[in-house]
Amino acid sequence: MGYPKGVLGTGEQVLVHKHPHLKMLVMPVLVGVVVIGGGIWLVFPARDLEEPWDTVALASIAGLGLLLLCWLVIAPFVRWRTTHFLVTEQRVISREGVIKRTGLDIPMSRINSVRFERTLFDRLLGTGSLIIESASEQALEFDDVPSVVEVYSAINWQAGERGQQQEPDEADIVPEGDTPSRRKRSKWS
CATH class of the missing domain: 2.30.29.30 (Pleckstrin-homology domain (PH domain)/Phosphotyrosine-binding domain (PTB))
Known part of the structure; x- marks a missing residue:
């Protein structure tokens, strides 16, 4: 660009x-790794929940993870790029x-x-x-x-x-x- x-x-x-x-992007990259790692870690216990709650838990983890990635990783990258x-x-x-x-x-x-x-x-x-x-x-x-x-x-x-x-x-x-x-x-x- x-x-x-x-x-x-x-x-x-x-x-x-x-x-x-690029040092501005170090913290967002680290946060992204933690968010993705934390999401993966939370998926395993969420799969063991009973039928309706496992889907709710997985959707909540995915939604929260996506929100955090957009806010704490993608937004700083776009800010840096623009x-x-x-x-x-x-x-x-x-x-x-x-x-x-x-x-x-x-x-x-x-x-x-x-x-x-x-x-x-x-x-x-x-x-x-x-x-x-x-x-x-x-x-x-x-x-x-x-x-x-x-x-x-x-x-x-x-x-x-x-x-x-x-x-x-x-x-x-x-x-x-x-x-x-x-x-x-x-x-x-």
Whole structure:
């Protein structure tokens, strides 16, 4: 599934498109295993009940198991799949939700600073939190961004290219005889 249709303006290109890190799905998968295992475990004593009650017990176990799987396993997966984080050359875009859709667009010209935070566990998983300070009063924090350092670099590069970030450091200076078009800006370009 790609990013939501109709999000991009004319000529706008996506540099980064991410879903939240897969660590969001660890707990739903474990819950799914427990629900299925518990359902199987409950089926055996339910089959030994007398005639009308065995069917009632089996139907109740199946119904409750299906309800729990939908609520605790399928819904988080759909939520993860429909959450999008995009960086284009013009803005940062966030979309999330299934029934209630929420969107946020931050133009590159409004970004004051970008930073990331990673715990040791986040570093092992290659994820982290991205904090964007814009013209709004409070910073916006995006948790569980995969490859957060690369996303941070892409936003910094784009915002800096538009003259909104700090002066270029030595890594951004083009060597003599080299042209910017020959350099690779980031892995997203």
